[in-house]
Amino acid sequence: TGQPLVTATQSGVNPDIHSERTSPSFPVERVTNLLDGGAELTATRRHVESIINSDSTFSQDDRYFLTRVEQYEGSVRRAVRLREKMKELGWADNGTEAMFAFRVLGADVAFGIHNGVFIPTIKELGIEAQIAKWVPLAQDLQIIGTYAQTELGHGTYLRGLETTVTFDPSNQEFVINMPRLSSIKWWPGDLGRSATHALVLAQLYTQGKCQGMHAFIVQIRSLVDHSSLPGVTVGDIGPKMNFDQVDNGFLILQNVHIPRENMLCRYSEVSPDGTYVKRGSDRINYFSMVLTRTRLLSAEIIPALAKACVIAIRYSVVRRQSKLKPGEMETKILDYQMQQQKLFPQLATVFAFHFMASSFEAFCNQVKVQIKSKGDFSSLPELHALSAGLKALLSDVCSAGVETCRRACGGHGYSLLSGLPSLYTRVAGSCTYEGENTVMQLQTARLIKNAGFQLQSLLQSGVEQYVAWDSTSILLAQAAIAHCQYTIVNNFVETMSRLQHEPEIQQVLQVLCDLYALSGILANAEEFLHDGYMTGHQLDLVTASQRDLLTCVRKDAVSLVDAFDYSDQQLHSAIGSYDGHAYQRLFEWAQKAPMNAKVPFALFLALSSCC
Numbered sequence: 001t002g003q004p005l006v007t008a009t010q011s012g013v014n015p016d017i018h019s020e021r022t023s024p025s026f027p028v029e030r031v032t033n034l035l036d037g038g039a040e041l042t043a044t045r046r047h048v049e050s051i052i053n054s055d056s057t058f059s060q061d062d063r064y065f066l067t068r069v070e071q072y073e074g075s076v077r078r079a080v081r082l083r084e085k086m087k088e089l090g091w092a093d094n095g096t097e098a099m100f101a102f103r104v105l106g107a108d109v110a111f112g113i114h115n116g117v118f119i120p121t122i123k124e125l126g127i128e129a130q131i132a133k134w135v136p137l138a139q140d141l142q143i144i145g146t147y148a149q150t151e152l153g154h155g156t157y158l159r160g161l162e163t164t165v166t167f168d169p170s171n172q173e174f175v176i177n178m179p180r181l182s183s184i185k186w187w188p189g190d191l192g193r194s195a196t197h198a199l200v201l202a203q204l205y206t207q208g209k210c211q212g213m214h215a216f217i218v219q220i221r222s223l224v225d226h227s228s229l230p231g232v233t234v235g236d237i238g239p240k241m242n243f244d245q246v247d248n249g250f251l252i253l254q255n256v257h258i259p260r261e262n263m264l265c266r267y268s269e270v271s272p273d274g275t276y277v278k279r280g281s282d283r284i285n286y287f288s289m290v291l292t293r294t295r296l297l298s299a300e301i302i303p304a305l306a307k308a309c310v311i312a313i314r315y316s317v318v319r320r321q322s323k324l325k326p327g328e329m330e331t332k333i334l335d336y337q338m339q340q341q342k343l344f345p346q347l348a349t350v351f352a353f354h355f356m357a358s359s360f361e362a363f364c365n366q367v368k369v370q371i372k373s374k375g376d377f378s379s380l381p382e383l384h385a386l387s388a389g390l391k392a393l394l395s396d397v398c399s400a401g402v403e404t405c406r407r408a409c410g411g412h413g414y415s416l417l418s419g420l421p422s423l424y425t426r427v428a429g430s431c432t433y434e435g436e437n438t439v440m441q442l443q444t445a446r447l448i449k450n451a452g453f454q455l456q457s458l459l460q461s462g463v464e465q466y467v468a469w470d471s472t473s474i475l476l477a478q479a480a481i482a483h484c485q486y487t488i489v490n491n492f493v494e495t496m497s498r499l500q501h502e503p504e505i506q507q508v509l510q511v512l513c514d515l516y517a518l519s520g521i522l523a524n525a526e527e528f529l530h531d532g533y534m535t536g537h538q539l540d541l542v543t544a545s546q547r548d549l550l551t552c553v554r555k556d557a558v559s560l561v562d563a564f565d566y567s568d569q570q571l572h573s574a575i576g577s578y579d580g581h582a583y584q585r586l587f588e589w590a591q592k593a594p595m596n597a598k599v600p601f602a603l604f605l606a607l608s609s610c611c
């Protein structure tokens, strides 16, 4: 017709997605408020987002076309700009605005380990004088810290860490060494280029005795010219599956001396004569990992699945493919039961996990206060067991769920421009970092009866403890998952019971609660049948009920993902934007690809002369 095929992104909203929003069965804003923790917090979050989204430094329109160095430099620029903004606007470091700002920007702003692990660990394991000395410097970016625990040879088995820190009473210093190649610190985030200091987790030796893993603040680079200090070799570990913008690094320390005051000593210290003094639990030096596992749930892991649901469900109402009924228009792919079967249990999972993470963070904060103000460590084992199990379960389920959403979007789900592949490769890291999931499940499994019987009978038959434990580990890990699943469903039901004053949102969320629970039974049907807990007929009833619930969710699906209130700037998706103009955005964004840049004529001649 001579009309341009692609006009500028159409104004307004794609009618196929507009029709999905005309009559939601619930007040969308109230669900957003519920997820934020109240209407006031929604307003604060939106205020923070509007400030960030209106500042070009934070814009990432070209994110899919940058080199690794460009991604790193961009994330550092955003981190510095955010610090400037926080100062300009008076956002306190532990305030609500800052919390929302870091959550909105996530790992797209540099120094995630500095802010999310280095500073909190000093606050938890340091004494007041150490907090007063180091935390203001770190918050002001006058020093940049990393958390250096994992080594080339050890990540899980902390008692196997090889870096040694030996106290020398003659000069009141610790001497740090790495005896062999496998001792090199490997993986710490912000280490490769940024960090000036490292929290080094190492085996403490004093008076000839090893006292286990402790935390030490070590300066590794000059504050004058950022060069590495004597005895320090540091660099980047190279390309990864994601987190290209993060400089995960390696660190070698040889005969590096630090003052006695640099050992974080709230719960243990070395006195001037070298005597080791312990206060509280042996495991308190592991506490930072418990806090990080807990925070990662709502900071990194659940948002990945939430964003994937927004993208996949919005795309599924603007993508028409094939015909359910001959003679009619092509069908919205979300009207196929199979598409609902893929996506709606993921949506229910986001709500289940969100409510679980909120409850668990409250429990974690309660234990933190117990430990810090009363020296009461009694809840630490339970907190550790559950944080390990939840981190393992939620990262496993969210990774698999993001991949399900990606595959439900066909070819466009395979394009980086959809935002889905990078959501997957990023959240997949959470199955490994902060404790590899298998090992985390086994930490939770220390509670579990059935596995216990098998363990007991093996031990009674004379088998060594470690052999009995390992040969029961599959059952133990399954039991740990079941224990966490039960806790999550229970928490979802309790959360629903507290919504009786909001019947409209209670009704729509109750459908998701039932869908989450029934989908969990179907995903583990063999366990329920094996134990005789359910019959085949009952399982058929579960299947039929789940199908009915999918139909109930269908009419509100777009409004439910709208309630997550992610802006287009946060989704970075050509196919998941609010207005539903997927095809225009895919075409427009593709034009930015360097591959579409004008080929210099000289190059064109050179190439064509080769043919």
Ligand SMILES: CCCCCCCCCCCCCCCC(=O)SCCNC(=O)CCNC(=O)[C@H](O)C(C)(C)COP(=O)(O)OP(=O)(O)OC[C@H]1O[C@@H](n2cnc3c(N)ncnc32)[C@H](O)[C@@H]1OP(=O)(O)O
Residues within 6 Å of the ligand: 106, 107, 112, 113, 116, 117, 147, 149, 150, 155, 156, 157, 158, 159, 189, 283, 284, 286, 287, 289, 290, 292, 295, 296, 299, 300, 380, 381, 384, 433, 434, 435, 436, 439, 440, 443, 446
């Ligand atoms: C945060 C937001 C940032 C946002 C930012 C932007 C985004 C950015 C994204 C990227 C963010 C990447 C962040 C990654 C940062 C790392 O990855 S840091 C490194 C993390 N490394 C780990 O988690 C290591 C995992 N390994 C372990 O925790 C321990 O070795 C294990 C597996 C628990 C085993 O412990 P073990 O002492 O070797 O031996 P074990 O006999 O199992 O345990 C002994 C006892 O201690 C207990 N115990 C063990 N661990 C603990 C603990 N933690 N607490 C209490 N008790 C414990 C055991 O229960 C056991 O108790 P009993 O049964 O004897 O009573």
Ligand SMILES: Cc1cc2nc3c(=O)[nH]c(=O)nc-3n(C[C@H](O)[C@H](O)[C@H](O)COP(=O)(O)OP(=O)(O)OC[C@H]3O[C@@H](n4cnc5c(N)ncnc54)[C@H](O)[C@@H]3O)c2cc1C
Residues within 6 Å of the ligand: 113, 147, 148, 149, 150, 153, 154, 155, 156, 157, 186, 187, 188, 189, 243, 248, 429, 432, 433, 434, 435, 436, 437, 438, 439, 442
């Ligand atoms: C993106 C990313 C960021 C990271 N950031 C940091 C950081 O900032 N600071 C830091 O110190 N570290 C960091 N790490 C390292 C991370 O904490 C470790 O990779 C993690 O703890 C796993 O240890 P590992 O790599 O040595 O794996 P291993 O412990 O060697 O595990 C490898 C395999 O062996 C199995 N296995 C190990 N032990 C057992 C067991 N007891 N029973 C059964 N199976 C077992 C595991 O299940 C796993 O499948 C990061 C890692 C990643 C991927």
